[in-house]
Amino acid sequence: MSINFIPMKSEHLNGVTEIENQSFPTPWSKMAFYHEVVSNDFAFYVVALKGDRVAGYAGMWVILDEGHITTLAVHPFYRRQGLGAKLMHELIDEAKRRRCTKMTLEVRPSNHSALELYTKTGFISYGVRPRYYADTGEDAVIMWKDL
């Protein structure tokens, strides 16, 4: 079945939070996503749909000429099939359309799969924010990509 990438809407949020809860130690609530999608003018969120099922999603805030990636997750059933990379390219393409000149993100140093994916997508590590993640006290690796 083919994958469709479309902007996230409130009708997708049950599927999104199902994946969110399986993917992160401190998941965002459905309400947090709702605010992002409905009332954050700086936000862009995309879902990957297989049929009418949410298989993954990603989002960013566009601030001046920078795209700040806020989240990316793929349903465990659909991982290692190239979907994470495709979602990253959806964000990169949208950032270019909005005339961003660079993109940035934070990632846990223990998250090897995400680090590998971001490096493959052209992001470069530029240091750490010490004890950035409140839940585990882990540092965040800061990555940037020039567009």
Ligand SMILES: CC(C)(COP(=O)(O)OP(=O)(O)OC[C@H]1O[C@@H](n2cnc3c(N)ncnc32)[C@H](O)[C@@H]1OP(=O)(O)O)[C@@H](O)C(=O)NCCC(=O)NCCS
């Ligand atoms: C990170 C994540 C989004 C990757 O999604 P995915 O659809 O499995 O990624 P892809 O299939 O597009 O993989 C692209 C590349 O990333 C790397 N990668 C992905 N998963 C990996 C893993 N488990 N181990 C090592 N490398 C991995 C590989 O280089 C892979 O290329 P390859 O398959 O040709 O070797 C997914 O594992 C996920 O949802 N994790 C939980 C949420 C999360 O950590 N999000 C990132 C927050 S910063």
